[in-house]
Amino acid sequence: MTGQKIDGVLVANSVKDRTRAAVAELKKEGIEPCLATVLVGDDPASASYVSSKQRDCSEVGIATKDHRLPKDFSQKELEALIGLLNDDSSVHGILVQLPLPEQIDEFSTISKISPLKDVDGLTPYNMGLLASGRALLKPCTPSGIMELLDFYKIDVSGKHVVIINRSNLVGKPLYYLLLEKNATVTTCHSKTRDLGSFCRTADVVITAVGNRAKFTLSGDMIKEGAIVIDVGTSRLEGRLAGDADYEAIIKKASYATPVPGGVGPMTRAMLLKNTVTAASISKGIGKYS
């Protein structure tokens, strides 16, 4: 069998269209959705991610406030800036670009962001709501994956989903979102013994390792008709690649995401959606979905 490619660009565009319409509605109510971005240091990859996020915002009519800080910026100064942004009623979402320089404690910094402006959905408060099935602002990559499944009418209820990742950014929030949809979820990681035996029993494999030198999801690791969502990004022969050997996987899977063009565009689109949700919540308008 040859499976269907899950087109992340197509789905991301549909999310962007809905977001653009929601932004226009908010503007009619006198609300100008605005995302504040915070970048500490001059890492070129991080700077480029922030610029892309700002471009995405402008595409759908969301304003941005850009904060670029020197790499020796202190924890105290950063927390003071976050405090100011929390109190600034013209700012609806706060994005602190990760990773942060080593003198800055990531967890403590993220914890200072108001949960109502936490457009990455990573504050302990929002993570707790997520685990309780009540979060409005959910981490962008996991919620983007759920949006992809939804768009392609892939119902995970009763299915066995294997996630290869246990990070706060991807694996843990995804676990809760999938449980909410009645999936049976197994979380695997670098210490999992015989990973292939788990994957071969899975109806859906979601992989987010990001190191092709160490790990490749090969065709013989999935069962016939499985669905494969590839979150990983690494370099293979100088090109951007996912965790999966896509050519081999798509011959056996019913659906699979490519890299690039799968999960990546969804992560970006969900940030826009979260910013509009934050703008709606802050004005008591309720949830935009």
Ligand SMILES: NC(=O)c1ccc[n+]([C@@H]2O[C@H](COP(=O)([O-])OP(=O)(O)OC[C@H]3O[C@@H](n4cnc5c(N)ncnc54)[C@H](OP(=O)(O)O)[C@@H]3O)[C@@H](O)[C@H]2O)c1
């Ligand atoms: N496309 C997107 O929008 C998007 C968004 C977010 C992340 N990503 C990509 O997704 C990947 C993961 O991101 P992350 O922030 O979650 O990174 P991370 O914190 O480094 O997580 C990597 C996970 O992979 C596991 N792992 C490592 N080697 C393994 C192996 N040989 N077998 C099985 N599991 C293994 C790790 O296990 P341990 O916990 O035991 O170390 C960890 O749970 C990266 O490539 C990142 O660039 C892409």
